[in-house]
Amino acid sequence: MKLLLPDHLIEHLREFVCQIAPNCEIVPIGPDGEITESPEGADVIFLRWGLNPETTRRLLTRIPNLRWVHTISAGVDHLLFPELRDSEVILTNASGVFNVPIAETVMAYILAVVKRLPEFWARQREHRWEKLPLRELHGLTVGIIGLGDIGTEVARLCRAFGMRVLGLRRRLAPSDVADEVLPPDRLHDLLARSDFVVIAVPLTAQTRGMIGRAELAAMKPDAWLINISRGAIVDEEALIEALRAGHIGGACLDVFAEEPLPAESPLWDMPNVIITPHNSWSSPHIEEREIDLFLENLRRYVAGEPLLNVVDKQAGY
Numbered sequence: 001m002k003l004l005l006p007d008h009l010i011e012h013l014r015e016f017v018c019q020i021a022p023n024c025e026i027v028p029i030g031p032d033g034e035i036t037e038s039p040e041g042a043d044v045i046f047l048r049w050g051l052n053p054e055t056t057r058r059l060l061t062r063i064p065n066l067r068w069v070h071t072i073s074a075g076v077d078h079l080l081f082p083e084l085r086d087s088e089v090i091l092t093n094a095s096g097v098f099n100v101p102i103a104e105t106v107m108a109y110i111l112a113v114v115k116r117l118p119e120f121w122a123r124q125r126e127h128r129w130e131k132l133p134l135r136e137l138h139g140l141t142v143g144i145i146g147l148g149d150i151g152t153e154v155a156r157l158c159r160a161f162g163m164r165v166l167g168l169r170r171r172l173a174p175s176d177v178a179d180e181v182l183p184p185d186r187l188h189d190l191l192a193r194s195d196f197v198v199i200a201v202p203l204t205a206q207t208r209g210m211i212g213r214a215e216l217a218a219m220k221p222d223a224w225l226i227n228i229s230r231g232a233i234v235d236e237e238a239l240i241e242a243l244r245a246g247h248i249g250g251a252c253l254d255v256f257a258e259e260p261l262p263a264e265s266p267l268w269d270m271p272n273v274i275i276t277p278h279n280s281w282s283s284p285h286i287e288e289r290e291i292d293l294f295l296e297n298l299r300r301y302v303a304g305e306p307l308l309n310v311v312d313k314q315a316g317y
Helices: 007-020 053-060 099-114 117-125 149-160 184-193 213-218 236-245 286-303
Strands: 002-006 025-029 044-046 068-070 090-092 141-145 164-168 180-182 196-199 224-227 250-253 273-275
Touching: 002 007, 007 025, 007 286, 044 286, 068 286, 099 117, 099 149, 099 196, 099 224, 099 250, 099 273, 141 149, 141 184, 149 164, 164 184, 180 184, 184 213, 213 236, 236 250
Parallel strands: 002 025, 002 044, 044 068, 068 090, 141 164, 141 196, 164 180, 196 224, 224 250, 250 273
Antiparallel strands: none
16 A cells, blocks of 8 residues: 655654554655655555645646645545546545534633623723623524534534524434524525524535525624624625624634635624634644544555545535
8 A cells, every 4th residue: 555644744643554554664744845755656655734725736747646635624525626526536625524623612702692702802902991781602602504413513512501592403303402493595594693604614515605695684783693604605705794783793704715724804893703724623632633533534444445535526525
């Protein structure tokens, strides 16, 4: 077996990889996707952070015998170029690795809004002692668009705070953490009933631009939109208009149509917007979880067992 692995993980992985696949050959992938050894005969690649889509496409199309690609991201929209999408190559993702830090970030946003922390921080910088009326999470409604791994963890935490949880997903299977599960054609119903709307769906042809002017108009005038998924799911121009006009209460945004967010974007200076730089996934435990998942899948691959987190490349997740 021949594997392509991120160069910074090889020393950590080598012993475990060789226990699972004795006599394996390891080829390092550099930070810019460079490989100094021939990929001929390689059948497995563990993609590293930071490679842009074109670099990844060039890398993968250099490997003629490729059978399995594992990516360290949960989203795969940047990988579904035709050569991979239409091939027999198995693609697995890191779904489940980021649930905890992203869900905790969502709760930080929600608490910051109801406890008005940005306003208190501004008054602190001005040395102003001024009380503000605050709200409780208990009894508020959160609408979660996408009840996958991340959406489910967000729902669990919201329920712990006494919030009512509405979930939207394609398959109407019962949920232990949602009070109500709605189909996609009831998106406007979820938006109209929610005090916070959390976007937790992957970026696909169906979800691109799914939150536009009509959807923002369906939200409560004091509701907040939270996006920790992909910026292209929201019509950013329509969002800016809705925020300026006060049609919604505000937005907490970790992802944007263009990243880094351009310095001239009006979102930076809006008082009803909280911005984080695509950072909600960050945790000191991510690398450990990534490695554990890859090694378990490598064991399954060698044993001929079904892999975890196999992506439906046509569906996009």
